Amino acid sequence: MLVEREPYSLNAAEKQPLLLAELNELTKHHQQDCSPYRQLVAAQWPDFVAAEQTEQLPYLAVRLFKQLKLQSVPDADVFKVLYSSGTTGTPSRIVLDSATAAMQSKILVKIMQHWLGKARLPMLIIDHPGVIKDRSHFSARGAGIQGLSFMGRNHCYALNDDMSINFEALDQFCQQFGDGPVFVFGFTFMVWQFFIQELQKQNKTIVLPQALLLHSGGWKKLQDQAVDNTTFKQQVLAQTAISKVHNFYGMVEQVGAIFVECEQGHLHCPSYADVLVRTPGSWQTAAVGEEGVLQLLSTLPRSYPGHSLLSEDRAVLLGEDNCPCGRLGKYFHILGRLPQAEARGCSDTFSSGTTP
Amino acid sequence: MSNELIQTNTAKLTTAFATALVVADTQIHDDLAYNSIKEWDSTAHMLLIAELENVFNVMLDTDDIIDMSSVAKAKVILSKYGVSF
Numbered sequence: 001m002l003v004e005r006e007p008y009s010l011n012a013a014e015k016q017p018l019l020l021a022e023l024n025e026l027t028k029h030h031q032q033d034c035s036p037y038r039q040l041v042a043a044q045w046p047d048f049v050a051a052e053q054t055e056q057l058p059y060l061a062v063r064l065f066k067q068l069k070l071q072s073v074p075d076a077d078v079f080k081v082l083y084s085s086g087t088t089g090t091p092s093r094i095v096l097d098s099a100t101a102a103m104q105s106k107i108l109v110k111i112m113q114h115w116l117g118k119a120r121l122p123m124l125i126i127d128h129p130g131v132i133k134d135r136s137h138f139s140a141r142g143a144g145i146q147g148l149s150f151m152g153r154n155h156c157y158a159l160n161d162d163m164s165i166n167f168e169a170l171d172q173f174c175q176q177f178g179d180g181p182v183f184v185f186g187f188t189f190m191v192w193q194f195f196i197q198e199l200q201k202q203n204k205t206i207v208l209p210q211a212l213l214l215h216s217g218g219w220k221k222l223q224d225q226a227v228d229n230t231t232f233k234q235q236v237l238a239q240t241a242i243s244k245v246h247n248f249y250g251m252v253e254q255v256g257a258i259f260v261e262c263e264q265g266h267l268h269c270p271s272y273a274d275v276l277v278r279t280p281g282s283w284q285t286a287a288v289g290e291e292g293v294l295q296l297l298s299t300l301p302r303s304y305p306g307h308s309l310l311s312e313d314r315a316v317l318l319g320e321d322n323c324p325c326g327r328l329g330k331y332f333h334i335l336g337r338l339p340q341a342e343a344r345g346c347s348d349t350f351s352s353g354t355t356p
Numbered sequence: 357m358s359n360e361l362i363q364t365n366t367a368k369l370t371t372a373f374a375t376a377l378v379v380a381d382t383q384i385h386d387d388l389a390y391n392s393i394k395e396w397d398s399t400a401h402m403l404l405i406a407e408l409e410n411v412f413n414v415m416l417d418t419d420d421i422i423d424m425s426s427v428a429k430a431k432v433i434l435s436k437y438g439v440s441f
Contacts, residue, residue, distance in 0.1 A: 079391060098391035105398060106422050118417045132399065146398050150421055153406070 007111045007270040008327035022299045024050045030305035033072040037305040059308040065092035073097045073303045084252045097303040104256030122177040123152020126186025126195045128159040163194045181210045187217035199239040212244040253306045254298045266331040273298040277317045312338045372411045376404035386428040
């Protein structure tokens with residue numbers, strides 16, 4: 001099983017056959033145990049039996065998790081339901097049984113250990129404590145913070161409930177732990193808007209030279225303010241003295257197998273997941289260097305059919321097994337969100353096969 | 357290791373679990389597993405880890421947190437740090 005392997009240890013020749021076998025098995029499992037999924041696959045891929053390459057696997061538009069009840073376990077086995085932060089309309093609904101939830105945590109930790117080490121570091125969370133209050137109905141933000149808090153100790157929330165900086169807590173944290181390695185986590189926009197920019201506005205700096213900042217979430221709001229990754233990193237360094245800054249890409253539909261940015265600024269696939277880029281319209285896979293829509297493969301989703309998903313993000317594949325950072329696997333860039341109409345379009349294609 | 361100490365550690369462990377998960381002492385037995393009851397979810401798991409670290413004065417690493425899938429497993433992990441059961 002791929003989940004037993006180290007996150008960046010497999011080259012294509014070793015990984016692809018294992019990945020294909022596991023994803024074929026998952027496809028069969030979801031066809032058996034999730035009737036809307038079975039119908040979607042039958043409508044879109046009527047001749048599908050098994051894939052000989054990952055490119056041939058059926059994939060669902062991620063939007064379908066907003067529109068349909070997609071689960072492959074009986075209601076009695078539902079342990080937790082995750083909801084996307086969905087800025088517009090209905091949120092995605094991701095159904096977890098306890099085995100899938102446990103596997104997600106396990107893999108998230110395995111990936112993060114690669115970047116942070118095994119010791120749990122003092123953890124500064126750039127958010128407010130209210131975000132994890134309702135345990136039965138987590139937002140994507142809450143779930144992300146919850147999942148990553150496994151990696152830390154002495155958790156400190158840097159913001160108050162009204163999003164202002166909690167300077168008392170922050171100063172105490174920096175005083176107590178600032179000399180050693182610490183783990184800082186937040187969502188990209190929160191980190192920028194409510195922390196870095198706020199520190200700058202108030203002309204304040206903090207000093208966490210040995211910290212690693214991990215941040216995740218869309219760049220869209222930042223791009224609107226003309227903030228790119230380089231600017232982000234420079235400003236973080238100026239206000240906090242943090243030089244190790246890593247973005248990661250992941251979605252609530254595939255929690256666990258996240259894609260972390262390396263020192264070269266490339267997002268890397270871990271052993272448990274993979275990506276394909278498809279050209280809108282023809283939906284053929286695009287070559288390395290060609291822009292398209294990102295498809296995400298993950299071996300973790302068992303309780304819901306989320307193992308092969310067409311995202312609403314534009315991306316470009318940069319290479320496989322040859323990133324200068326030395327990590328094996330595919331690596332890529334996210335270029336931004338698909339325009340709304342186009343995203344709706346590719347979802348409509350795929351929902352046409354289901355009975356309402 | 358004296359029986360007395362082992363008994364004390366078992367009692368401390370039971371109390372730590374009951375406190376962190378907010379369930380009755382009587383619910384804590386070796387087979388109780390992570391994610392098997394609503395009360396032992398990922399949020400409670402972090403509280404549990406903090407509680408065990410305090411009660412037994414140990415520092416658990418991330419592998420320990422993931423491996424701690426049952427009460428029995430918690431005993432095995434704590435034994436690595438010199439806490440006997």
